[in-house]
Amino acid sequence: MRYYIIAGEASGDLIGGNLIKALHEQDTLADVRCWGGDKMQAAGATLVKHYRDLAFMGFIEVISHLRTIFRNIDFCKKNIQTYKPDVLVLIDYPGFNLRIAEWAKKQNIRIVYYVSPQVWAWKENRVKKIKRDVDKMLVILPFEVDFYKKWDYKVIYVGHPLVEVVREEKQNVPVVPLSDKPIIALLPGSRAQEIKVKLPIMLQIVKYFPQYCFVVAQASAQPLSLYQEIIGNEPVLVVKDQTYNLLKQAKAGLITSGTATLETALYGVPQVVCYKGNALSFWLATKLVNVKYISLVNLIMDKPVVTELIQDELTETNLKMALTRTLEDEVYKQELKRDYETLWHSLGDKQASSNAAKEIISLVAGK
Numbered sequence: 001m002r003y004y005i006i007a008g009e010a011s012g013d014l015i016g017g018n019l020i021k022a023l024h025e026q027d028t029l030a031d032v033r034c035w036g037g038d039k040m041q042a043a044g045a046t047l048v049k050h051y052r053d054l055a056f057m058g059f060i061e062v063i064s065h066l067r068t069i070f071r072n073i074d075f076c077k078k079n080i081q082t083y084k085p086d087v088l089v090l091i092d093y094p095g096f097n098l099r100i101a102e103w104a105k106k107q108n109i110r111i112v113y114y115v116s117p118q119v120w121a122w123k124e125n126r127v128k129k130i131k132r133d134v135d136k137m138l139v140i141l142p143f144e145v146d147f148y149k150k151w152d153y154k155v156i157y158v159g160h161p162l163v164e165v166v167r168e169e170k171q172n173v174p175v176v177p178l179s180d181k182p183i184i185a186l187l188p189g190s191r192a193q194e195i196k197v198k199l200p201i202m203l204q205i206v207k208y209f210p211q212y213c214f215v216v217a218q219a220s221a222q223p224l225s226l227y228q229e230i231i232g233n234e235p236v237l238v239v240k241d242q243t244y245n246l247l248k249q250a251k252a253g254l255i256t257s258g259t260a261t262l263e264t265a266l267y268g269v270p271q272v273v274c275y276k277g278n279a280l281s282f283w284l285a286t287k288l289v290n291v292k293y294i295s296l297v298n299l300i301m302d303k304p305v306v307t308e309l310i311q312d313e314l315t316e317t318n319l320k321m322a323l324t325r326t327l328e329d330e331v332y333k334q335e336l337k338r339d340y341e342t343l344w345h346s347l348g349d350k351q352a353s354s355n356a357a358k359e360i361i362s363l364v365a366g367k
Contacts, residue, residue: 001027001364004085005034006076006100008051008093010190010219011259013037015115015161015353016091020045022357033083035076036091038220048079052221069096077103087364090134091115098126101133112360114138116155120147127151136363138356141300142346156359159350162259166266169244176245178237179213184323185246185253185269186236187260190219192226194256197276199230202254204316205323206234212251217243252326254319261295261306265340270326270333272319273297273308297343305339 003023007016017039023030024044032045041047049072073096080088080100087110090097094117101111113134119126120143127148130137137155139145148155188199199216206214218227218240227238239246243260247253247267255264257275264271273295293299297306307322309315325332 001030001086001361002083003030003032003087003089003360004080004083005032005036005040005045005089005091006093006097007034007036007040007091008096010037010051010221012091012093012115013039013051014165014259016040016045017043018161018165018353019089019091019114019356022353023360025354026357026361033079033085049076050221072096073099076100080104080109081107085109087112087360089114089360092117094118094126098129098133102129105133110135110363112136112138112363114158114356114360115140116144116148120144127153136359138359140352141296142348143300143302157348158355158359159352160262160347161352161356162262162266163344163347164351164353166244166263170248170267173244175248176242178215178239178242178246178249181211181213182251183246183249184209184212184214185250185255185264186214186216187243187253187255187264188216188274189256189258189260190221192222194277195219195222195226196230198256198274198314199227201276201314201316201319202274203231203234203236205320206236208320209323209327213237215239215246215250217246252323254323257294257308257310259296261297262300265297265306265343268337268340270336271297271306272322272326273306274314274319275308275310276314277311300346301339301343305336305343 005016007013013036016036020032020040020043034040034045034047035049037051088104090101090113092115104111111134116137116139131153138158139155140160145155145157186202188195188202215237216227218238220241247264247269250269253264253269253271254274255261255271257273261273275294294308294310295306298304309318
C-alpha cells in the first residue's frame with residue numbers, strides 16, 4: 001500500500017521514523033512518501049520536504065512566514081495528488097495538517113491522525129473539524145481519550161511512542177562517556193530561533209557550577225556554527241545525534257519545553273523546564289491557551305512535578321536557584337524519582353508504533 005505521512009518537527013520525525021519501520025514490518029510492500037526528517041528517510045521513506053523548512057513557532061513568527069506556509073500547503077496538495085496514496089497519515093503539526101486534512105477529505109482520501117493536536121489546550125473547537133475530516137484518531141496521552149469522549153468522538157489510545165524508544169535505548173545501546181566530570185545536559189530546542197533565545201540564558205549559569213561539565217545537544221537539522229557563535233569561549237561541549245547518550249549520563253538538565261521534557265523524565269533525569277519566546281506571541285498565547293502547565297511531564301501528571309521557568313521567569317538568578325535545588329535537595333530528588341516512575345507506568349507498556357501501524361493498515365483494508 002501507499003502511505004503519505006506528514007510531520008513538521010523533530011519530535012514528529014522521531015515518531016514517524018518508528019511508525020514507518022512498523023509499517024514495513026506489517027506491510028512488506030509498503031511504499032512511503034513523507035514530509036519529515038532524517039529519521040523518517042532512514043526508515044525507508046521518500047523524503048519530499050524536510051521539517052527544518054517548515055518549523056515556525058509563535059503567532060508572530062507564523063504570520064511573518066505566511067507566504068511560505070501557503071506555498072508549502074499548495075505544493076503538498078499537488079504532491080499528494082500525484083502520489084495517490086491509499087492513506088494519509090498526519091503527525092501532530094496542526095496548523096498545517098488540519099488544512100491538509102480538510103482538503104484531503106474532499107478528495108476522498110482516507111485520513112489517520114497520529115498524535116493529536118493539543119486541542120485540549122487551546123482552540124478546542126478544532127475538534128469539530130477533526131470529527132468531520134479525520135477517519136481515525138490515534139492518541140498517545142491517556143487523558144486524551146476522556147477529552148474526546150466529551151465531544152462524542154471515539155479515539156484510540158495506542159500508548160506513547162517515546163516509551164518504546166527509551167526502553168530500547170536503555171536496554172540495547174551502550175553509554176559512550178562524554179566527560180570525567182558529572183554532566184549537566186542543555187537541550188535548547190530544535191529550531192534556530194528558540195536556540196538563539198534560550199541557549200544564551202542557559203549559558204549564564206555555567207560559571208556557578210565549575211564542578212560540572214555542561215553539554216549541549218545539537219539538533220540534527222542545525223549547523224554546529226549556530227551553537228559556536230552563541231557559546232563563544234564558554235567551557236561547554238556540543239554533541240550531535242547523542243541526545244539519549246547525553247541523558248543517560250546527565251545529573252540534571254535544562255530542557256526546552258516540548259517532547260524533550262518527557263524524554264528527559266523517561267530517562268529519570270531531574271530537570272528545569274525552560275521557555276522564552278517572542279513577547280507578543282507569548283502574550284497572545286496567555287489569552288488563548290488553557291493549560292496549567294507548559295511541560296508534558298506536569299500536564300500528564302496534573303501537578304508541578306518539575307520546575308517550569310516561563311518567559312520573564314527564565315532569568316540567570318532563577319535558573320541558578322532551580323538547578324541548585326535540582327542537584328542538591330535530596331528530598332526533592334526522591335520525590336521526583338517516585339513521580340517519574342508513576343509517569344512511566346501511566347504511559348503504559350504498549351508498543352505504540354506497532355499499534356499505530358496496525359490501526360492504519362486496518363483502516364485501509366476496511367476492517
